[in-house]
Amino acid sequence: MARLGVCYYPEHWPQSRWSEDAATMFEMGLRIVRIGEFAWSRLEPSAGNYTWEWLDSAIATLGDAGLQVVLGTPTATPPRWLVKQHPAILARDPDGRPRKFGSRRHYCFSSETYRDLACGFVEKMAQRYGENPHVVAWQTDNEYGCHNTTVSYSDAAAEAFRLWLARRYGSIDALNQAWGTVFWSQEYSDFEDIDPPNLTVTEANPAHQLDFRRFSSDQVVSFNRAQVEILRRHSPGRDVLHNFMGFETSFDHYDVSADLDVATWDSYPLGFLDQGWCDDDVKARFQRQGHPDFAAFHHDLYRTCGDGRFWVMEQQPGPVNWAPHNPAPLDGMLRLWAWECFAHGGEVTSFFRWRQAPFAQEQMHAGLLRPDGSPDRGVTEVARVASELAALELPDTDRGDIALMIDYDAVWSLEIQPQGREFSYLRWVFEVYQSLRERGLDVDIVGPRHDFDDYKALILPCQPYVSEALADRLRRFSGKTLVGPRSGSKTRDFSIPGQLAPGPLRGLLGLTVLRVESFALAHLEAVQLGNTRYDAVLWREELETDKQVLATFAGEFHQGTAALVENNDFRYLACLASKPLLDKILSDFCEWSGIELAAPLGDVRLRRRGKVQFAFNYGTSPAEAPAPGDAEFLLGGRRLPPAGVSAWRTR
Numbered sequence: 001m002a003r004l005g006v007c008y009y010p011e012h013w014p015q016s017r018w019s020e021d022a023a024t025m026f027e028m029g030l031r032i033v034r035i036g037e038f039a040w041s042r043l044e045p046s047a048g049n050y051t052w053e054w055l056d057s058a059i060a061t062l063g064d065a066g067l068q069v070v071l072g073t074p075t076a077t078p079p080r081w082l083v084k085q086h087p088a089i090l091a092r093d094p095d096g097r098p099r100k101f102g103s104r105r106h107y108c109f110s111s112e113t114y115r116d117l118a119c120g121f122v123e124k125m126a127q128r129y130g131e132n133p134h135v136v137a138w139q140t141d142n143e144y145g146c147h148n149t150t151v152s153y154s155d156a157a158a159e160a161f162r163l164w165l166a167r168r169y170g171s172i173d174a175l176n177q178a179w180g181t182v183f184w185s186q187e188y189s190d191f192e193d194i195d196p197p198n199l200t201v202t203e204a205n206p207a208h209q210l211d212f213r214r215f216s217s218d219q220v221v222s223f224n225r226a227q228v229e230i231l232r233r234h235s236p237g238r239d240v241l242h243n244f245m246g247f248e249t250s251f252d253h254y255d256v257s258a259d260l261d262v263a264t265w266d267s268y269p270l271g272f273l274d275q276g277w278c279d280d281d282v283k284a285r286f287q288r289q290g291h292p293d294f295a296a297f298h299h300d301l302y303r304t305c306g307d308g309r310f311w312v313m314e315q316q317p318g319p320v321n322w323a324p325h326n327p328a329p330l331d332g333m334l335r336l337w338a339w340e341c342f343a344h345g346g347e348v349t350s351f352f353r354w355r356q357a358p359f360a361q362e363q364m365h366a367g368l369l370r371p372d373g374s375p376d377r378g379v380t381e382v383a384r385v386a387s388e389l390a391a392l393e394l395p396d397t398d399r400g401d402i403a404l405m406i407d408y409d410a411v412w413s414l415e416i417q418p419q420g421r422e423f424s425y426l427r428w429v430f431e432v433y434q435s436l437r438e439r440g441l442d443v444d445i446v447g448p449r450h451d452f453d454d455y456k457a458l459i460l461p462c463q464p465y466v467s468e469a470l471a472d473r474l475r476r477f478s479g480k481t482l483v484g485p486r487s488g489s490k491t492r493d494f495s496i497p498g499q500l501a502p503g504p505l506r507g508l509l510g511l512t513v514l515r516v517e518s519f520a521l522a523h524l525e526a527v528q529l530g531n532t533r534y535d536a537v538l539w540r541e542e543l544e545t546d547k548q549v550l551a552t553f554a555g556e557f558h559q560g561t562a563a564l565v566e567n568n569d570f571r572y573l574a575c576l577a578s579k580p581l582l583d584k585i586l587s588d589f590c591e592w593s594g595i596e597l598a599a600p601l602g603d604v605r606l607r608r609r610g611k612v613q614f615a616f617n618y619g620t621s622p623a624e625a626p627a628p629g630d631a632e633f634l635l636g637g638r639r640l641p642p643a644g645v646s647a648w649r650t651r
């Protein structure tokens, strides 16, 4: 059953206030409450001196009011006394400087001392609350990677990295060979001699950098796993989850999620739009709604991470405090965001936070209540969603027709060697997603190790390293595949493959990439597709192929060379595309795959959950839901006001 929740900090308020808060939450229709994730200094004010009693009462108060508690382990905020006693637990930034105490996430994932202290605390917490009837789930830590904290250049990280390398390569010769250290006399004679790749004069060896990113990701995985194991031991039957972030790619979320029951994420649509890459006119148009594809993209990503199960753990409730500008949501957006989460298969939308804190860093961040405890604007919307949810039975989510591959390793390789300043993997992937969503498609996201056999179509927007296993699965795939530029252009060890790109995909795609070039944003490279001229942007490849050419470059230097090639069930795109070109290539690809598209939706977005079709209006003017004439509406109607939501039963 889909539910609503809220993030609450009982330690911020007098105990006399808790029962009123709990009762009001329940009355509003909230059923889940997350607490505890930053409360270490109040639970262990000095080493070994535990003060659980207040948390006992908080859990009892919330639970007695009918709320189910998600308990966070507070390991994102090691307290002052701990840092004072163990200063070596601090992470180090790329300049080698220790992160200071005074905010949060200052620990280093590689510090064994910190792991022991964190796990020691988690064990005590799990022993005390593991079987508490009100505790239904645990959240490990808080937002791994937030504030740029996955990668640390501490001594502990250096040591752990050397061990990681020794395990991976077995011998130093193998490492030298794999990294190509003969270049610039970088050869090593011992794993002990290898440092993290920071503070070098110019760029460090890219294979060295990529391995350091992979290692840093693995450190997050094992840090998380250590907590999960303790929680499972002491708290049987409870879900273990973590709250991931938006557009955060510094560690492999598929790997961390493999140890969890549910993937949750923190959705701040307005903040993300304002601090993100969109053009100013898009930012202005959607400043109170957020980008129409932003939340959906993450719902789809985290549904895959959680193997079908995801929540929004933190939903923006009003203006936030951390973006360059912090507008208020359009009235109705909290409701739209919540319903959109459920439409994508989400189990819970939980708002951050219950009551705005009048003190400290986030005092300008709205809550459902104002700092004085009076209800802020979001409250009526939350209550409305709660009553709508109670009246509507939601079917299970099933698979869509099309899968889009997203790979964290690909993000890291392209960050390490963009070969064109504006080449952004994530932006390109998102543009592909957006174009499909604008035509009404439900898109599933898959990682390079996931199964995609049953889809009609698969898109690899840009997959520099293609493993033999992935190439094999592509060979056996019976649907259509669209492969984007730079795919198969690197080996696992970050070299150019022996027979050039697309490496292991050469046979499947029927082509070889002879040369690549990148451009500044201002340069548009003409592409001829059918009778129409389009533009490629930022990136172009020169192909050798005897397969069918569907589009050609038409600029004066490369007139007639292949831009889009078809071979059996595969198509290969040899450039990044401007929006009109991308839209055209994707709609042709869907048609070729037997996937039906809606007419362009403007600011409306669709999502089907089982036999219920949802429509959302992200625009500021009314729109029409593309429902059949005799549609039986379950929510709203044909007319979609700004921030409107409609749902109807499909046949």
Ligand code: GAL
Pocket: 142, 143, 146, 266, 268, 314, 320, 321, 322, 352, 362, 365
């Ligand atoms: C999240 C974080 C919360 C709070 C929130 C403010 O990134 O998990 O603790 O800081 O942002 O928007």
